[in-house]
Amino acid sequence: MFTSDAISYVPLFGIAAIAIVIAVLLTIIKVRKTAKVSFIAYFALAIIVFACIYTASHPGMMLFALLLLFTALLFIPYCIMLAFGKPQEFVRADESEAEVEEKKPEVVVEEIQVEKIDLIQKGKAFITLASDSFSDKDGMQTLLDSINATCVEVTQANGGAILMVDEFEDLITVKSFNGDFPPPYKLPEDLPHKPLRVSTSFKYAQFPLRDNIFGEVATAGKAEVLPVPKMDERIFENGPEDFLKLGSFIFIPLRMPERDVVVGVLALSRNPDTDPFGDKEFDWAQTLAGFAESALKTVLNFKQYTEKQELTKEAAIASNIQLSFLPKKLPPLPGLSIGTYAEHTSGVCSDIYDVIPARQDRIAFIMMDVAGKGMNSLLVMTMIRAMFRLIVNTTQTAGTILSWANRGICSEPNADHFASVALINYDPGKRKFQLSTGGSVPVLRYNVAKEAVEKISVTCEPIGIEKTTSYKDIEFTASQGDIIICYTDGLVEALNAQGQQYSLASLTNIIKANAKLPGKDIANLVKTDIKKFVGNETLRDDQTLLVIKIQ
Known part of the structure; x- marks a missing residue:
């Protein structure tokens, strides 16, 4: 005859078998990566199998009950973590992969990347021009004009100018001029207010490093966007002629990072009848200015090197002649x-x-x-x-x-x-x-x-x-x-x-x-x-x- 204790071994072995099957299924889930599987589940199943086998060989329910209680307690922190953790997005059974892809903001990211890639390509062109300028006596001017024209095009400005600093004379001089750029400084009293005369005067203008917006930006070394320049005390409006009325401006210092010296200023202008410059145009201009700095660094360093070589060669010839005297x-x-x-x-x-x-x-x-x-x-x-x-x-x-x-x-x-x-x-x-x-x-x-x-x-x-x-x-x-x-x-x-x-x-x-x-x-x-x-x-x-x- 079978006793009730003998019959109780059957569910014990059944529980152990089920625990083993669950462990196998969890392993398959983990391998296929259909869901996350915690090591706690494996540990709990191992305790259950051990408790069943041990109880069958050593009659008594106390140890089995304690191990089962411990197993239940193991799942509590795991469930808390799942209950209050970061929500996960799941695809509904009736939702296609194409619909899921449409929900992702891929289009915006791609647009931003295209803009950045375009700026990078234009910036790389500056570096190419810089290398070409070594063999061209007008290479520096060509580079400045290209930088100026590109910045005007990208920011949809109406005009642009690049001014370079003469560190020996404390002056900043216009080296490149493009489009319509109403002067933000006081014009000479004897200069007729005619578009051609004003633009010609600006093309060859020199400014001290103070008391004007160009010199102030070069001295401070800080980029600025002025959507309403009339409110800036450094700006002077020469009006009332339409071509002298001021719109908005961007001023960006061009510096040599290794020396922390400002060598020039990029200036961009929009007419008052157009929308003022915004953060987007300001960011684009600064990005292009960064490439311009790298190109100018290449040209200026090469120029400095060649001048030094010429001076060294010249000095050696002069010294030899001097000794011969x-x-x-x-x-x-x-x-x-x-x-x-x-x-x-x-x-x-x-x-x-x-x-x-x-x-x-x-x-x-x-x-x-x-x-x-x-x-x-x-x-x-x-x-x-x-x-x-x-x-x-x-x-x-x-x-x-x-x-x-x-x-x-x-x-x-x-x-x-x-x-x-x-x-x-x-x-x-x-x-x-x-x-x-x-x-x-x-x-x-x-x-x-x-x-x-x-x-x-x-x-x-x-x-x-x-x-x-x-x-x-x-x-x-x-x-x-x-x-x-x-x-x-x-x-x-x-x-x-x-x-x-x-x-x-x-x-x-x-x-x-x-x-x-x-x-x-x-x-x-x-x-x-x-x-x-x-x-x-x-x-x-x-x-x-x-x-x-x-x-």
Whole structure:
């Protein structure tokens, strides 16, 4: 006979079998991804199977009941999560996939993408033009005009302008002009209010970086849209003519991000009879301005690189020619001991000295420091040197020769640099000096009788400043042991690591302490002393020294 306990094993094994079947079904659901399956379900089913098997082998309902209670408790947090979690969208059985697709906002997304893609394509065209501009002398202008025209087209503006900043003169200048652009600044009083005259004036206009909307935007570096410009105090309306009436404006600074410097401003205008610019046009203009910045960066960096290469090449040629001007070997000079020192800075080309035995009664010494650097300085240096070599063998005085050379340089239209010059004529038979100076090249004399160094030159305008300048002669008779010293400012203004100058006092101390030595030895001692003072610091200006000792 079967007891009731024996019969109870049948539903236990049935429950276990059903739990196993449910586990298999959950696995199929998870593999096919038709619904999410939590690990809690698997864990609960495993407990149920274990409880059934354990109860069958160990009679007693207590453990089975406890395990069943625990299983039920496991489902509570899972059900809470499903009940209060984020709702999921499900497709109804009678709803087709096409109907579901129609509910998704794909059309709006596609429209936005098309607009963005169009802007990207137009922006890429800027980069292409930038690369093409390298081989075209008008490439920069072509690029600016293209950027301007594209921005006008995309934003449906009536006119546009691009202005570029001149950082050396603190000005912003119109470089590209397109369409109708009523001036938002006060027109000159004498300018007729005619469309052609006004637009022509604007095409070539320059503005300071203040007191006008273009300069203010460039200085602030902030993009602005002005739907009602009359309410902005930076805007001036020149009316009442229709073509001068203001509509709306967009102003966007063009900057170089790596330097955080504004190099230009993009300006767009709409006429008052059209809808003002909105956020959409403002966003499009800023997107295109970003591409324009990348294109301009490419062009400006390439221009800077080529200019630097040209300057380096030019400076190397100028330096080589400058060195060729220095006397290779000084001729024997009766009654004199000569010492020289010349240290040239790479790419500067400003200092030169010369010694010219012009006649039996005249030895000419020249010290020259030309302002600027490169080929322009070399041109002025070459002309002055050639003039001196032609004129010093005459009977004219040092002051007259300097005045002639000054008129010659001032009359030369291509000589836009000036020069500081000292011309010293010496008569060895009479021990007589005659000198004249212009600019910042001083002449010192060590007076052996006084054992002191004194300045004997006078201050006068450099050569090349004023055509009518007259240079004076200074004459004196030297004694045996006297020393004439001439130098350029790069020597006494040389800096050490602490930013201190070598100074005139250091130079005169060396001369006084070694006045009994020959001129060559004195110059070498100055050279050693200044190199020790400067150390490893970079030379900022040419250093040139001429020491003339009376034997």
